[in-house]
Amino acid sequence: MKDALLLVLLAGALGAADFRAGVARIDITPDGPIWMSGYASRAKPSTGVLQKLSAKALAVEDAKKRRVVIVTTDVIGLPRVMTDVVAARVQKAHGLDRAAVLFNSSHTHTGPVVRPNLISMYNLSEEQDRVLRVYAQQLTEKLVAVIGAALGDLKPARLSYGTGQAGFAINRRQFTPKGVQIGTNPQGPVDHEVPVLKVEGADGALRAVLFAYACHNTTLTGEFYQLSGDYAGFAQEAVEKAHPGVTAMFVILCGADQNPNPRSTLEFAMQHGNTLAAEVNRVLGGKLAPVRPPVRAAFRVIDLNFAPHSREQFEKEAGDANRYKAARAKAMLAAYDERRPVRSTPYPIQAIRFGKGLTFVALGGEVVVDYQLRLKREFGGNQMVVAGYSNDVMCYIPSARIIQEGGYESIDSMIYYGQPGPFGPGVEETIFDGIRSVLKKVGREPVKR
Numbered sequence: 334m335k336d337a338l339l340l341v342l343l344a345g346a347l348g349a350a351d352f353r354a355g356v357a358r359i360d361i362t363p364d365g366p367i368w369m370s371g372y373a374s375r376a377k378p379s380t381g382v383l384q385k386l387s388a389k390a391l392a393v394e395d396a397k398k399r400r401v402v403i404v405t406t407d408v409i410g411l412p413r414v415m416t417d418v419v420a421a422r423v424q425k426a427h428g429l430d431r432a433a434v435l436f437n438s439s440h441t442h443t444g445p446v447v448r449p450n451l452i453s454m455y456n457l458s459e460e461q462d463r464v465l466r467v468y469a470q471q472l473t474e475k476l477v478a479v480i481g482a483a484l485g486d487l488k489p490a491r492l493s494y495g496t497g498q499a500g501f502a503i504n505r506r507q508f509t510p511k512g513v514q515i516g517t518n519p520q521g522p523v524d525h526e527v528p529v530l531k532v533e534g535a536d537g538a539l540r541a542v543l544f545a546y547a548c549h550n551t552t553l554t555g556e557f558y559q560l561s562g563d564y565a566g567f568a569q570e571a572v573e574k575a576h577p578g579v580t581a582m583f584v585i586l587c588g589a590d591q592n593p594n595p596r597s598t599l600e601f602a603m604q605h606g607n608t609l610a611a612e613v614n615r616v617l618g619g620k621l622a623p624v625r626p627p628v629r630a631a632f633r634v635i636d637l638n639f640a641p642h643s644r645e646q647f648e649k650e651a652g653d654a655n656r657y658k659a660a661r662a663k664a665m666l667a668a669y670d671e672r673r674p675v676r677s678t679p680y681p682i683q684a685i686r687f688g689k690g691l692t693f694v695a696l697g698g699e700v701v702v703d704y705q706l707r708l709k710r711e712f713g714g715n716q717m718v719v720a721g722y723s724n725d726v727m728c729y730i731p732s733a734r735i736i737q738e739g740g741y742e743s744i745d746s747m748i749y750y751g752q753p754g755p756f757g758p759g760v761e762e763t764i765f766d767g768i769r770s771v772l773k774k775v776g777r778e779p780v781k782r
Contacts, residue, residue, distance in 0.1 A: 350535040351626050355392040355486030356580045359479040361406065362386045362560060363445050363468055368461050370409040371442025372555030373454050373657070373749065378461065379445070383559035383599075384566045386444055388476055389582045390483035391532065391541055393492070393687075395626035401433045401685050402480050403543065403693070405582045407562040408472075410438045410450045410726025413681065413697070415469065419476045426477075427484055432632035434480065435683055435695050437584045437723045439565040440550045443557055447472065450726055453660055453751040489535035493621035494691050494716055497527040497612040501564075501605045502548035503594040504702070506740055513740030517594060523547070524586070524705050527609065528718045529616040530624070530691070539579050542572055544613045545718055547586035547702055552593040552602035564593055567606025568613070575614050587696070587705035587721040589729055590742050622716070625688035631774035632684075635767045636677040637730075638757045644669045647753075657748045665753050675753045681724040682767040686775035691716040694768060695723035696730065701742055703732035704761075708768065713780045728752045733761040 362385045366378035386407035394400040402423075416436045423429050446455065448462075448469045457465070504521025506513050524547045532541040550563045562569065565583040572581035593605050647669070650662035668674050683695040694708060700721030708719050721730070728750040731743040736758060743755050769779070 350489035350491050351395070352490045352492055353394045353487040354490035354492070354532050354540065355483040355488065356390070356532070356541045357479050357482035357486055358387050358389040358580055359475045359482070360385055361388045361408070361472055361475055367445045367464055367468060368455055368457060369558065369560070370444060370446040370451055371551070374555040375558070377558065379560050380558040381560070383443070384561035384570070386560060386562060388479050389580055390479045391543060391582060392480070392483035392487060393628060394487055395628045397627065399628045400429060400484070401435070401628050401630050402429065402483060403435045403582070403584070404437065404476065404480060405584055406436070406438045407441055407566055408438050408444045408447050409440055409442065410722055411436050411447060411724070412450045413679065413725035413727070414449065415447070415473055416724050418473060419480070422477050423480050426481065430630070432630040432683065435685060435693065435723060437695065437720050438726065439562060439583050440585050440699070440722050441561065441563045441565065442551045443553045443559065443561045443563055445560070451749060453664070454657070454749045490540065491533045491535065492624035492687070493531045494624050495529050495531070495616045495619060495621040497529065497616040498525050499527050499546060499609050499612050500525050501593050501608055502546065502588065502591040504590060505549070505592040506590050506735070506738070506742070513738055515741055517592070521590070522702050522706060523591060524702050527612050527616070529613055531617055531621055539576055539617070541580045541582065542576070542613060542617065543582040543584060544572070544609070545584040545586050545720065546609060547588040547705055548591045548593055549588050550585060552596045552605055553599065554597045564602050564605035564609065567603050568609040571607050571610030572613050575610070584718070584720050585722050587700040587702050587719055589699035589721060590701040590735070622690070624691050628685070628687060629775040630683070630685045631771040632681065633767060633771055634679050634681050635763065637680045637760050637763060638677045639675065639753050640755050640757045642753050661748050661751055664751055678727050678752065680727070680764070680767070682764070682771050683724060684771040684775045684777070686777055689776070691718070692772070692775065692777050693718045693720060694772070695720045696764070697723060697725040698727055698730040699746070700730040701732055701735055703734060704730070704764070707765070711779050712772065712777060730760070730764070731756065733758060736760070
């Protein structure tokens with residue numbers, strides 16, 4: 334009788350496993366000193382490792398063998414020249430379409446430069462640049478490997494979803510008599526939601542947790558020279574400590590104009606990580622909504638146009654005392670000489686949807702929170718996760734409002750990214766046209782009002 338009851342219970346558990354899921358991780362910590370990304374003020378390579386860096390992959394497959402993989406990385410950003418190569422190799426090896434693989438970077442500013450992301454920010458020696466090239470090649474190989482490992486780990490699984498709140502992100506666009514500067518703006522837009530995706534085996538054992546937050550990963554500022562994942566790294570460690578054997582994955586949302594508050598000490602980085610982890614654990618212990626099949630994915634690359642510029646503009650800038658402006662001008666003039674002035678940039682947009690609910694929208698670049706808030710308004714915030722820093726990080730992505738207001742996110746940041754200047758005023762609508770097209774392909778329509 335007991336054996337029969339056990340079989341019935343086991344059959345019920347297996348029947349509730351709507352998916353197969355696989356999880357994998359790989360160490361991506363550089364082997365030795367390396368130039369760190371995120372702050373132009375740094376004057377030397379890294380001096381040690383505070384926290385190991387990882388790439389992690391979650392593969393999900395439905396009953397009809399439709400598969401998606403979400404990859405998270407403890408780095409500043411993965412360039413499209415890398416993610417395209419990895420995706421092409423994964424397609425050849427495992428048959429996954431480009432739309433089915435989502436790459437997200439935590440945007441830690443205490444990680445290595447990932448060439449060519451922000452490469453124009455640094456005045457590197459030949460040897461320092463060689464180290465970065467070797468690391469980029471190693472990282473490419475490891476991303477292919479971790480995706481393959483996750484696909485090789487597919488087992489019956491149940492997925493569920495919930496949300497929490499964490500309040501340490503603050504809008505950083507401070508309005509001053511000298512214009513918009515990076516500071517604190519308690520009245521500025523924020524989104525404190527913490528999405529949580531729970532992955533359990535058919536037996537109910539927790540296997541993986543994917544969580545997300547919209548905040549720059551910059552608690553640790555330019556004077557820090559030890560490699561780490563910043564608050565996101567500490568949050569992942571804390572979740573895994575609370576659940577031994579579980580893989581915790583962090584996805585950064587549209588936090589380009591959001592900073593941790595307070596910041597600039599290791600204690601604050603650990604504090605914010607623990608705050609985020611505690612909320613994730615609270616959500617895991619509550620009632621979550623089941624995530625159902627099928628799995629659908631869509632991906633496209635659009636062009637974003639920069640504001641008009643001229644050769645004369647960069648000839649004048651080439652003599653600027655600011656070496657970053659002068660370097661940008663030199664690159665732009667070279668493009669003019671080759672009769673290919675930079676008028677636009679490719680921009681990846683992706684959507685992954687589970688059943689009629691949970692939807693991931695993945696946007697390239699450093700996306701400001703306006704996009705996240707608007708997308709939730711237009712398509713409904715229920716089970717909508719809007720990630721920035723995905724598939725490519727080519728520059729900041731300001732909203733129409735921020736373009737009009739000016740400031741670092743719309744103007745100055747373009748210098749460090751080696752882009753010709755601010756975007757044209759229509760960039761927000763261009764991106765939303767692209768978002769609507771990929772969401773339509775996965776069956777998510779705007780909310781009727």
